[in-house]
Amino acid sequence: VSALKKAKRFRVHIFLATSKIHLKYKFKKKEEEILELAKKATRLTRNLCEDIEFSPEDATRTERDFLFKIIETAIKEGAKTINIPDTVGYSYPQEIYSLISDILNNVVNINKAIISIHCHDDLGMAVANSLSAVLAGAKQIHCTINGIGERAGNASLEEVVMAIKTRRDVFVDSYTQVNTKEIYRTSRLVSTLTGFIVPPNKAIVGRNAFRHESGIHQDAILKRRITYEIINPKEIGIEKSELVLGKHSGRHALAKRLKDLGFKLGERKIDLIFKKFKELADKKKEVFDDDLIALVEEEIRERKKLYELVSVRVTTGTDMIPQATVRIRYKRKNYQATSFGDGPVDACYKAIDKITKIKPKLISYKLEAITKGKDAQGLVRVEIFYKGKNVMGSALSTDILEASVKAYLDALNKII
Amino acid sequence: VSALKKAKRFRVHIFLATSKIHLKYKFKKKEEEILELAKKATRLTRNLCEDIEFSPEDATRTERDFLFKIIETAIKEGAKTINIPDTVGYSYPQEIYSLISDILNNVVNINKAIISIHCHDDLGMAVANSLSAVLAGAKQIHCTINGIGERAGNASLEEVVMAIKTRRDVFVDSYTQVNTKEIYRTSRLVSTLTGFIVPPNKAIVGRNAFRHESGIHQDAILKRRITYEIINPKEIGIEKSELVLGKHSGRHALAKRLKDLGFKLGERKIDLIFKKFKELADKKKEVFDDDLIALVEEEIRERKKLYELVSVRVTTGTDMIPQATVRIRYKRKNYQATSFGDGPVDACYKAIDKITKIKPKLISYKLEAITKGKDAQGLVRVEIFYKGKNVMGSALSTDILEASVKAYLDALNKII
Numbered sequence: 046v047s048a049l050k051k052a053k054r055f056r057v058h059i060f061l062a063t064s065k066i067h068l069k070y071k072f073k074k075k076e077e078e079i080l081e082l083a084k085k086a087t088r089l090t091r092n093l094c095e096d097i098e099f100s101p102e103d104a105t106r107t108e109r110d111f112l113f114k115i116i117e118t119a120i121k122e123g124a125k126t127i128n129i130p131d132t133v134g135y136s137y138p139q140e141i142y143s144l145i146s147d148i149l150n151n152v153v154n155i156n157k158a159i160i161s162i163h164c165h166d167d168l169g170m171a172v173a174n175s176l177s178a179v180l181a182g183a184k185q186i187h188c189t190i191n192g193i194g195e196r197a198g199n200a201s202l203e204e205v206v207m208a209i210k211t212r213r214d215v216f217v218d219s220y221t222q223v224n225t226k227e228i229y230r231t232s233r234l235v236s237t238l239t240g241f242i243v244p245p246n247k248a249i250v251g252r253n254a255f256r257h258e259s260g261i262h263q264d265a266i267l268k269r270r271i272t273y274e275i276i277n278p279k280e281i282g283i284e285k286s287e288l289v290l291g292k293h294s295g296r297h298a299l300a301k302r303l304k305d306l307g308f309k310l311g312e313r314k315i316d317l318i319f320k321k322f323k324e325l326a327d328k329k330k331e332v333f334d335d336d337l338i339a340l341v342e343e344e345i346r347e348r349k350k351l352y353e354l355v356s357v358r359v360t361t362g363t364d365m366i367p368q369a370t371v372r373i374r375y376k377r378k379n380y381q382a383t384s385f386g387d388g389p390v391d392a393c394y395k396a397i398d399k400i401t402k403i404k405p406k407l408i409s410y411k412l413e414a415i416t417k418g419k420d421a422q423g424l425v426r427v428e429i430f431y432k433g434k435n436v437m438g439s440a441l442s443t444d445i446l447e448a449s450v451k452a453y454l455d456a457l458n459k460i461i
Numbered sequence: 462v463s464a465l466k467k468a469k470r471f472r473v474h475i476f477l478a479t480s481k482i483h484l485k486y487k488f489k490k491k492e493e494e495i496l497e498l499a500k501k502a503t504r505l506t507r508n509l510c511e512d513i514e515f516s517p518e519d520a521t522r523t524e525r526d527f528l529f530k531i532i533e534t535a536i537k538e539g540a541k542t543i544n545i546p547d548t549v550g551y552s553y554p555q556e557i558y559s560l561i562s563d564i565l566n567n568v569v570n571i572n573k574a575i576i577s578i579h580c581h582d583d584l585g586m587a588v589a590n591s592l593s594a595v596l597a598g599a600k601q602i603h604c605t606i607n608g609i610g611e612r613a614g615n616a617s618l619e620e621v622v623m624a625i626k627t628r629r630d631v632f633v634d635s636y637t638q639v640n641t642k643e644i645y646r647t648s649r650l651v652s653t654l655t656g657f658i659v660p661p662n663k664a665i666v667g668r669n670a671f672r673h674e675s676g677i678h679q680d681a682i683l684k685r686r687i688t689y690e691i692i693n694p695k696e697i698g699i700e701k702s703e704l705v706l707g708k709h710s711g712r713h714a715l716a717k718r719l720k721d722l723g724f725k726l727g728e729r730k731i732d733l734i735f736k737k738f739k740e741l742a743d744k745k746k747e748v749f750d751d752d753l754i755a756l757v758e759e760e761i762r763e764r765k766k767l768y769e770l771v772s773v774r775v776t777t778g779t780d781m782i783p784q785a786t787v788r789i790r791y792k793r794k795n796y797q798a799t800s801f802g803d804g805p806v807d808a809c810y811k812a813i814d815k816i817t818k819i820k821p822k823l824i825s826y827k828l829e830a831i832t833k834g835k836d837a838q839g840l841v842r843v844e845i846f847y848k849g850k851n852v853m854g855s856a857l858s859t860d861i862l863e864a865s866v867k868a869y870l871d872a873l874n875k876i877i
Binding site for chain 1: 482483485486487519548549550551553554555556558582583584585586588589590592593596607608609610611612613614617620621623624627628631657658659660661662663664665667669670671672673675678680681684685687688689690691692744745770771772773774775776777778779780781783786803804805806807825826827828829839858859860861862863
């Protein structure tokens with residue numbers, strides 16, 4: 046709690062499992078013991094912090110009477126928000142609706158707290174469940190960008206927000222303060238940083254969410270957008286700009302475009318991005334908005350770069366063993382190693398391992414051409430496992446091997 | 462209809478938009494005209510086919526009275542299934558429930574037809590909406606594997622099926638005949654063939670769906686699985702087998718493993734896969750189940766291979782211009798070309814374009830290491846655009862450049 050003192054508004058969230066399954070197998074405790082624990086924990090916290098959120102974990106599998114009792118206790122001890130978690134993503138909208146209604150009707154002091162909802166997506170219903178809770182009277186939703194979270198993840202922020210906005214007719218009393226124009230860019234940034242790819246058929250932020258393929262749909266869309274589109278892509282920050290920047294574009298045009306894309310960047314940052322933009326424009330004929338967003342993302346992620354790539358050279362082919370020479374800068378000195386491998390990336394990574402002597406385990410490797418055309422930039426994301434921890438790394442380049450090496454070094458820089 | 466004569470059971474699905482928005486902007490027709498059209502189309506089809514499914518498109522945005530009228534007409538003319546589409550993915554579960562209930566209560570001849578539901582996922586609620594329709598009395602769900610479909614896609618089969626199975630207590634009168642043990646493998650196959658990546662946080666079939674990261678969850682899972690897992694991964698065909706095959710494994714062990722994984726393959730196919738398995742085992746220390754599934758998928762996709770890779774050799778690096786030499790077999794003759802490029806893949810593709818002279822546009826490029834370790838197999842998926850059509854190609858190799866070239870040729874083979 047003392048660590049929170051610097052926060053403008055701070056809240057402590059206590060959670061305690063209440064379902065029979067969790068009581069029996071996780072805690073090996075009786076209901077009365079859990080109730081006593083909830084009381085003590087809330088009281089203790091109340092002396093340190095005014096704003097307490099209390100979650101009866103696995104609430105959707107908890108017996109109603111016990112659930113009412115524990116909520117009443119938490120509120121009595123000072124909890125101001127009662128969060129209802131569907132911890133294992135087991136529930137469906139009608140059930141959530143009746144659960145929230147029952148809590149509102151049966152917990153005597155419920156008017157002293159607001160109800161929150163926390164849904165997991167194990168059966169694919171996290172968003173619908175969250176919204177159903179709101180219809181029943183919940184005032185707060187736990188959600189995450191791109192729906193990331195434990196297992197199948199949590200309710201996705203972009204879907205929740207856009208549903209509330211699109212169905213104003215239904216959610217008359219609800220609102221969010223999310224600036225929807227930041228949604229697309231934020232989703233992209235989170236995807237880059239976490240290595241969780243957004244599939245093309247993801248609602249709101251997927252590549253195809255506003256793409257119409259069938260002839261019937263295309264024809265109707267051309268006649269009138271609302272025939273098959275309930276959200277204007279501009280609302281979530283997807284600009285269908287036709288303005289293309291190229292190697293003859295100047296710093297001013299770039300700065301304006303970055304501003305139009307919603308980035309607020311200082312002069313120094315713009316200079317840095319302009320330099321990278323020029324390098325890119327020399328390699329690519331057209332620099333698209335997606336290219337620029339990717340460049341800014343690279344720039345934003347300022348990390349200590351202990352290992353830095355100096356150069357890499359690879360020779361590979363079907364009739365030979367792939368071979369790589371990598372040169373790395375580490376604490377002002379250059380190190381170089383050569384290695385064979387099963388493939389060119391493997392050869393590079395083995396050469397790096399020779400230099401660093403760290404040898405982590407490679408868990409996953411993904412490469413995506415995130416911009417259009419053959420001269421697209423490739424985004425490589427790697428996940429490595431070292432001393433009990435999973436670490437992600439990512440990097441961008443028009444050369445997939447350069448990106449692969451940089452992504453690996455990015456991950457290594459996080460573990461050393 | 463004559464093309465359908467060979468089918469054991471055949472059905473014709475007629476759809477006709479009924480919402481005011483579609484009538485006004487798409488058809489520029491009045492309600493009476495649409496009603497007359499529905500009557501005529503159903504009657505015409507009825508003379509050719511017994512089993513007719515009728516969809517009032519954009520039903521969720523259609524005025525109720527007109528919707529009831531057109532459904533009644535379609536049933537009168539012989540439609541046996543009435544499908545209710547949420548065409549723009551605009552609805553939410555409670556609304557779908559009341560819509561289906563209203564249809565059941567207000568369409569006089571509804572007892573002569575069964576109700577079906579067809580949901581889109583634009584607001585992330587397709588699965589919950591479909592299940593809500595079932596609770597209201599619908600007997601058929603339109604769904605797709607991995608939730609693919611127009612824009613954000615349709616209700617995902619695996620989520621719908623596993624929700625009905627997991628919540629037997631709620632869906633007492635409903636069932637599916639889906640063999641759930643095929644779900645994981647089918648999802649993987651569809652992903653490979655379509656190039657639509659399954660994100661790690663996808664319910665049921667995502668890589669993380671049964672992964673527990675937080676310490677609290679891990680601890681509880683070890684005590685008792687049901688604390689945080691409502692579905693046993695085995696139910697959907699994810700075997701947590703520890704049996705590892707390597708280069709010393711024989712044909713018999715491989716055949717048994719393939720059988721355990723659920724593949725029914727003839728002797729010839731097993732021979733072919735065994736050959737490839739041996740080649741792979743020479744490159745990789747351990748061959749995992751995922752490797753085998755990938756190999757079988759490669760083998761299953763038998764296509765005419767007009768362009769075939771003979772060899773490729775690439776030299777690339779940060780201090781040089783990437784350069785590729787590709788040799789391709791086409792109609793019993795070998796062709797060879799060399800090219801520079803912005804990156805090694807670009808260099809390969811430019812060399813191929815020189816040989817084929819087709820020059821399609823590259824829409825997307827993705828690479829995933831689908832098996833574990835540094836010597837993993839890389840799956841490359843490319844999407845190219847040529848003469849108004851998008852075509853996907855994919856290929857597998859431990860060398861990402863070899864896989865890149867093969868995936869491109871795979872796509873080219875589909876357009877020539």
